[in-house]
Amino acid sequence: MSRWGPEPLPGGGTRFRLWAPDADGVTLEIDGADAAAMERGDDGWYALDRAEGPGTRYRFRIGAQAVPDPASRVQSGGVHGWSVMPETAFDWQYPDWRGRAWEETVLLEVHAGTLGGFAGVTERLPAIAAAGITAIELMPVGAFGGMRGWGYDGVLPYAVHEAYGSPAELRRLVDTAHGLGLSVFLDVVYNHFGPDGNYLGAYAADFFDAEVHTPWGGAVAVERAPVARFFVDNALMWLRDYRIDGLRFDAVHAIGNPAFLDAMAAEIRAALPGRHVHLVLENEENDAARLRDAAFDAQWNDDFHNVMHVLLTGETSAYYADFADRPAERLARCLAEGFIYQGEGSANHDGKPRGSPSAHLPPTRFVAFLQNHDQVGNRALGERLVSLTDPSRLRAATALLLLCPQIPLLFMGEDEGSATPFLFFTDFHDELADAVREGRRKEFAKFDAFADPAARARIPDPNAAATFEASVPKPGEDADAWRAFYRELLMLRHERIVPHLAGATAVGAQALGEAAVVARWRLGDGTTLGVAIDLGDEPAALPGGADPFFTEGERFVAWIEP
CATH class of the missing domain: 2.60.40.10 (Immunoglobulins)
Structure with missing residues (x-):
């Protein structure tokens, strides 16, 4: 072939x-x-x-x-x-690195452009490792139009984006991370191409499926051998040539071909024996079948974020409406079973059923988060949770994230209490710039706060350089306190929970009121991990076990019992 x-x-x-x-x-x-x-x-x-x-x-x-x-x-x-034509030779300092077990993973999602490119990320790695984080996840680094962007509008997915640095600088980032005990994950986009610089359709129309469309353009025709080869070889390039440890596949529901996903995962597994290579999905369809065996390690669990966001902020507009009713019960289901939507109708999906049963899956099949590039950057003004809820609730939610058995993901700046917004930014020009700017503002008409055209006019222009510059994360005013808080929680996770995550199963979870939940899991060593959280206005009576190993005021408690 x-x-x-x-x-x-x-x-x-x-x-x-x-x-x-x-x-x-x-x-x-x-x-x-x-x-x-x-x-x-x-x-x-x-x-x-x-x-x-x-x-x-x-x-x-x-x-x-x-x-x-x-x-x-x-x-x-x-x-x-x-x-x-690239220069592929590189003097790897840690060629024997084989990666880390999935259960050890604590992810920090970063945008290379806002951190000073590959060299800027490399400079931050010692502090990231010292915090107890075990892996960084780079937002897409494939070449896209212009200098600034999130990377999801890439058109040359094999080429590193010039503004971020050279292939050698990316290899140096990965090598440095490995020397510090950090894994490196990369977000890859195989469901569409961006609008600026995509020439494929002009000479290979069959690369795309004329009958299937995504929100970003024509769907890729992965059922055709040359197209499937394009993406599978791209995945193998990052894992082999750059020694990346894991891939996060963006919005695979827009690919619409589970057989391709399974075949790709199988080929990757067969090609890289002896290494801890981790494959993670983003999939709106909550497809538990993709997680039933070792093909994929986990899926980003948007349900966890969405219900936690409702409980933390009270926001119920747009897709948060699916989580507004009985949020504590929904959180309990999320902690006990993974997905909240397991085949029920979803208003955000036109009432159609969403998801499949997931209670049989181990909790480590789910990546949980309170914030990420989507959930911060797709807000009109890019606010972080530190600006949307009070500190006591946010600290309790953070404790839940880091001390529950689902795999935690943080967003850059989160562990420093950063209040810097992360905005949607691009570097398009002329008519395309106008279309992106106006499309962005129309998108928020369904949110109550931006129903008025005058309110939408205040949404930052994605193409303005100032929008990108405003998104460079800066530590918050109480950064030292937040850093210490995260270090303590991560130390506890690595000491008390991670060694026993393999084989963990849920015991159950219950709502204790409108905003409080208790959950328990049987760990691999036979002990039981329990957590209880209260995000309500009126204190709930939280259980605490005989010997709690962490408490956060009256809002959170974690314990381990025989």
């Missing part, structure tokens, strides 16, 4: 390839050399062997249009510029 991207040849030189079934011909252009026609082979693949090697700038010409290699490893001049 033909594969995407340039391939170094054993005797020197490079084989250049492109799948362009709709093109009558493809020409390879190399900067500083004569253009040459590529040879058409089977099934729309074009190829040409050349003597050039690493550092070569190249692109393809199809008719009058010059296009980058869709599997370019490096770009020069952005997503519309030249592709560059």
Whole structure:
């Protein structure tokens, strides 16, 4: 089977390839050399062997249009510029690193651009490790249009975004992390391409499914072999060439092909024996079947966030309406069974059933969070919870997050009490910039606070440089107190809970009132972990076991009993 991207040849030189079934011909252009026609082979693949090697700038010409290699490893001049043959040699300092067990995972989601690129993230790694966090999760780093963006509008998923740094700098980040005992996860987007710099449809219309649409454009046709190969090889590239430890697959419900997901996971597992490689899904469909075996480690549990957000803030607009009724009972189900929606009708999904039964799954199949890029950045003004609820409730919620058996994820700045907003930012221009700006404001018309057009006009322009600059996280005024709080909780998690997470199962959970819950799990060593939380206005009588190992005022208690 033909594969995407340039391939170094054993005797020197490079084989250049492109799948362009709709093109009558493809020409390879190399900067500083004569253009040459590529040879058409089977099934729309074009190829040409050349003597050039690493550092070569190249692109393809199809008719009058010059296009980058869709599997370019490096770009020069952005997503519309030249592709560059990469230098793959790197002096790994920790080549024997094999990763960490999934049960040890405590994730910190970071945006490389707001932290000063790959080099800026690398500088922060010692402090992250010292806090008790065991893994960082990079938001997408594949090349996208412009300099600024979240990364979910990527169009060249094999190439690291130029504004973040070079491939060598990303490898140095990963290597440094491994030396500190940190795993590195990467968020990858295989469900769509962004609007700026996506040339694939012009010469490979079959890359997309004309009958299926996503909120971001045409769905990728992963049932076709060249398309599936494009994404599976991309996943393997990050895991092999960059020694990334885990991938988070964005919005796989928009791919709509569970068989492809399973086949991809199986190939990844077979290709990387002997390493702790972790595969995590984001899936609105709450598809428990994808979590039943070792193919995928876990799914982001939006249900946990959504019900906790209702309890912490009282907000019930838009998708929070699905969690407004009986929130304590819903939280109890989340702690005991994973998903809240397990086949019930959801108003946010037009009343259609959402989810499947998940009570049989271990709690470590779920990644829980109070905040992440979506749940902060998709707010109109990007507010964090520290600005939306009172400190006592937030501290109790944080204790629940870090001391329950679900795998916790934090968002950059959260452990420092940062009040800096994280806004939606892009770097589009002209008509596309106008469309994104106005589309963003229309999106919030369904929220009560922005029903008035004048209120929507105050939503920051995503394309303004100031919107990006305002999103660079800064420690909060009481950062030292928050850091100490997180360190204590993470120390307790690693000492009292993590060694016994393998084999953990839920015992049960009950609501104690409108905003209080108690939950218990049988740990792998046979002991029982209990937690109780009260987020209400009137204190509830919380159980505490005979010997609580952590309490937070009258709002939270955790204990372990024989």
